[in-house]
Amino acid sequence: MSTYPVVDIPTLLQISPQGGIDGRSRRYEKYIGDMEGVYRDNAAWESAVGEHGADHLVYWVDDHRYQEGSGALITGTSTLLPGRYGDEFAMTRGHLHAIADRAELYYCLSGRGVMLLETLDGQSSAIELTPGQAVNVPGHWLHRSVNVGDEPFTTLFCYAADAGQDYAVIADAGGMKNLVVADGEGWMLRPNPDHTGYRAFDAD
Ligand code: MN
Numbered sequence: 001m002s003t004y005p006v007v008d009i010p011t012l013l014q015i016s017p018q019g020g021i022d023g024r025s026r027r028y029e030k031y032i033g034d035m036e037g038v039y040r041d042n043a044a045w046e047s048a049v050g051e052h053g054a055d056h057l058v059y060w061v062d063d064h065r066y067q068e069g070s071g072a073l074i075t076g077t078s079t080l081l082p083g084r085y086g087d088e089f090a091m092t093r094g095h096l097h098a099i100a101d102r103a104e105l106y107y108c109l110s111g112r113g114v115m116l117l118e119t120l121d122g123q124s125s126a127i128e129l130t131p132g133q134a135v136n137v138p139g140h141w142l143h144r145s146v147n148v149g150d151e152p153f154t155t156l157f158c159y160a161a162d163a164g165q166d167y168a169v170i171a172d173a174g175g176m177k178n179l180v181v182a183d184g185e186g187w188m189l190r191p192n193p194d195h196t197g198y199r200a201f202d203a204d
Contacts, residue, residue, distance in 0.1 A: 008066040017109045017131075019079030019154040024062040030092075032056040038093055040175060040194055041086030048085060057081065059092055065161055072161035079154045080113065080147045087181040091116070094144030094176060098164030101139035107156040108133050112149030114180050114187060117141045120169075120198040124178055126189055129155070142170065142198075146180040148187040173198045 014022035032045075033054025039045045049056075063076030083090035094116070097104070106115055108129035115135045117125040119142070127135050128148070137143050147153040170176055174194035181190050 008072075011064065011066075013064055013075065015077060015109070015156060017154065018152065019060065019062065019077045019109070021062040021064055021075075021077055023064060024076070025065045027060060027062045029060040030058050032058050034058075035093070037171060038091070038175075039085040039088050040179060040192060041088060044084075044086035044088075048083070058083065058090060068161055070160060070162045073158050074161050074163075075156070075158045077109065077154055077156055078145060079152050080111075080145050081152050082111075082147050082150050084182065089114075089146050089148050089180050089182065089187060091146040091180065092144050093167050094142060094170050095165040095167050096120070096142045096169050097139070097159070098166045099160075099162060100166075102160045102163035103139050104137045104143065104157060104159035104163070106135050106137065106143075106145070109154040109156055111147065111151045111153035113153035113155070114146040114148050116144045116146055116176060116178065116180055118177050118198075122177070122197070124189075126178065126180065129153075142176065144170075144176060146187075148180065169198060 011023055032049055059080040061076055061078050063074055065074045108131050113129050115127045174196045175192045177195045178189040179192050180187050
């Protein structure tokens with residue numbers, strides 16, 4: 001009988017600055033039709049669906065994973081295409097980790113974006129990222145990527161394999177507390193008038 005633990009095999013991952021991993025476990029794609037209710041300007045979203053078709057690609061993710069346990073990491077790239085819906089910039093759905101204390105690293109590989117961050121009890125942060133810059137997202141922070149540039153915004157991410165994603169927490173609150181909107185050539189935060197506050201959560 002072996003007295004050694006089962007171990008996974010180290011794997012070389014070839015990462016493209018424009019997104020994509022040779023050696024990935026999976027790739028998934030999000031289409032504009034999947035984004036219903038995400039943007040506050042629903043008419044602008046509907047108009048974009050009409051213009052581009054519901055199967056128009058808006059972001060895609062490659063990831064690499066081995067085991068599911070709390071000690072393992074999921075590593076991947078996220079590529080968010082540029083766009084505008086009214087004055088809101090293109091963004092991901094955003095989430096809180098299902099195991100909320102799990103942290104995540106986002107390192108910008110290309111493009112220009114903002115990591116929009118909020119806590120359930122009302123704290124808020126927005127950190128702009130350009131290539132070479134990273135955000136170490138602590139546990140208990142909801143996070144969403146926003147593309148505030150004209151090119152695809154690609155990040156390398158890494159988080160605990162057991163973290164999971166809770167997307168409903170944002171949808172149930174009428175969206176995040178802040179919107180990232182156009183301001184001249186740049187961006188600014190604007191309070192989301194539809195935001196109701198996040199639902200109560202168990203202290204444990
Ligand atoms: Mn995450």
